[in-house]
Amino acid sequence: MDVVKAIDKEVEKMREEIIEFTSSLIQFPSIQGEEEAAQLFFAKKLEEIGCIIDIFKPDSQELRQNYKDVLVSRNDFTKSPNVVGVLKGSGKGKSIILNSHMDVVPAGDQDWKESPWSGKVVNDKIFGRGASDMKGGAAANYFALKTVVKLGIKLRGDAIIESVVDEEIGGAGTAATLLRGYKADAAIITEPTDMKIYPACMGSMWFRIKVKGKAAHGATAYLGVNAVEKAYVVYEALKNLENIRSIDKTHTLYKHLEIPFCINIGKFFGGNWPSSVPDEVVLEGRMGVSPDESIREAKTELENAVREAAHSDLWLSDNLPQIEWFGSCWVGGAIKKDHPIVKNILQNHLVVLCQEPIISGAPWATDAGILIKYGNIPTVIYGPGKGNVAHQANEYILIEDIVNSTKVLSKSILDWCL
Ligand SMILES: [Zn+2]
Numbered sequence: 001m002d003v004v005k006a007i008d009k010e011v012e013k014m015r016e017e018i019i020e021f022t023s024s025l026i027q028f029p030s031i032q033g034e035e036e037a038a039q040l041f042f043a044k045k046l047e048e049i050g051c052i053i054d055i056f057k058p059d060s061q062e063l064r065q066n067y068k069d070v071l072v073s074r075n076d077f078t079k080s081p082n083v084v085g086v087l088k089g090s091g092k093g094k095s096i097i098l099n100s101h102m103d104v105v106p107a108g109d110q111d112w113k114e115s116p117w118s119g120k121v122v123n124d125k126i127f128g129r130g131a132s133d134m135k136g137g138a139a140a141n142y143f144a145l146k147t148v149v150k151l152g153i154k155l156r157g158d159a160i161i162e163s164v165v166d167e168e169i170g171g172a173g174t175a176a177t178l179l180r181g182y183k184a185d186a187a188i189i190t191e192p193t194d195m196k197i198y199p200a201c202m203g204s205m206w207f208r209i210k211v212k213g214k215a216a217h218g219a220t221a222y223l224g225v226n227a228v229e230k231a232y233v234v235y236e237a238l239k240n241l242e243n244i245r246s247i248d249k250t251h252t253l254y255k256h257l258e259i260p261f262c263i264n265i266g267k268f269f270g271g272n273w274p275s276s277v278p279d280e281v282v283l284e285g286r287m288g289v290s291p292d293e294s295i296r297e298a299k300t301e302l303e304n305a306v307r308e309a310a311h312s313d314l315w316l317s318d319n320l321p322q323i324e325w326f327g328s329c330w331v332g333g334a335i336k337k338d339h340p341i342v343k344n345i346l347q348n349h350l351v352v353l354c355q356e357p358i359i360s361g362a363p364w365a366t367d368a369g370i371l372i373k374y375g376n377i378p379t380v381i382y383g384p385g386k387g388n389v390a391h392q393a394n395e396y397i398l399i400e401d402i403v404n405s406t407k408v409l410s411k412s413i414l415d416w417c418l
Helices: 004-014 015-027 036-048 061-065 131-150 173-181 218-223 227-248 295-310 314-318 340-353 368-373 400-417
Strands: 053-055 081-086 097-101 126-127 159-164 186-187 199-200 202-210 263-271 280-289 322-330 361-364 379-382 396-398
Touching: 004 015, 004 131, 004 340, 015 036, 015 126, 015 131, 015 400, 036 053, 036 081, 036 131, 036 159, 061 173, 081 173, 097 131, 097 173, 097 400, 126 131, 131 159, 131 396, 131 400, 159 173, 173 280, 173 295, 173 368, 186 368, 186 400, 199 340, 199 368, 202 227, 202 295, 227 263, 227 280, 227 295, 227 314, 227 322, 280 295, 295 314, 295 322, 340 379, 340 400, 368 379, 396 400
Parallel strands: 097 159, 097 186, 186 379, 199 361
Antiparallel strands: 053 081, 081 159, 126 396, 199 379, 202 280, 202 322, 263 280
16 A cells, blocks of 8 residues: 555544644643643543553652752642553564643733634634644644554554653653653654754753842942942853853754854842942853753853853952752753654655755754653654744644644654554
């Protein structure tokens, strides 16, 4: 049989079902802590196509013990189970993981034309929070596997569908699937890449630096030490480090970016009175991490740069700035551009869409870093939906994108697992 034609026919037959399924998923307001209903809906669908279902809650303590760089932002996952469905292969074939996250960012009080949870279909689009990021991708994973099942083809390798929680806050859900023992010979994360292929994603993390000064009356400011001026020494050291890292940490998939791994100072505050010399300034920012370096290495670079700058200043060398890594941290990771799983998707994208896909580095962090660095699973990011409508009001996804990526993924599963 002509497999591509058969897939095309099966997926087209399910077009209405795909639309309805995606719309239903969007109607669950599955923000962090409220993912359960959507996850149970998804699990039931996976069960219907013959998957062995595993519904489990991430264990905060175990996660913190095993993955120090993964942010585990809460202790209670009662309403936030992970769902994994395994379609067992007959043996001796390569296995694959198709991963998506069910958590969505809050709707916000932005300018929505309809309810963010409407899942409304208008012409060629489905609207709502999570449409692109990434319920469309979850639908593509599900229908890709359903297509394989409907074609009656028995895979040799296992096909594992993961629907995780907590991606938007740092990846605890996907890390928990590793602790639960889910591994495969490759993984695809169907984040909204607009059907570009991303074999890499960068990491990032937040820092806070406290710089001390010495208070004095503004009229006799020369008796004090202005923390703003001293904080500026630190600021310049960070900009200098960013320049150095743009050369040192260059990565083939991020070459097109002016500054691949930005160090952004997002907050700079201190002082409490115009007529007083401020005795403390706090800088808060975000550091981009190359997919090839570890979080620890990047932290050490920043800490050293601040320390060196401090030692060049008489006051700061006696009053070292305090660095704290707080809040968010996303692990980056990359595989080779010519890895078989990348070639697989490239080839099938070409066959289904008759055009060469773009291969690049993801401009944001995803759970791919966790699967690559901690799970040792070659992972590529490829999916329907647009990153630039994610996290915005009136988020949508093109129906055609879900349908096309379903076809590509379906063929990719067959090529990989048969
Ligand atoms: Zn996402």
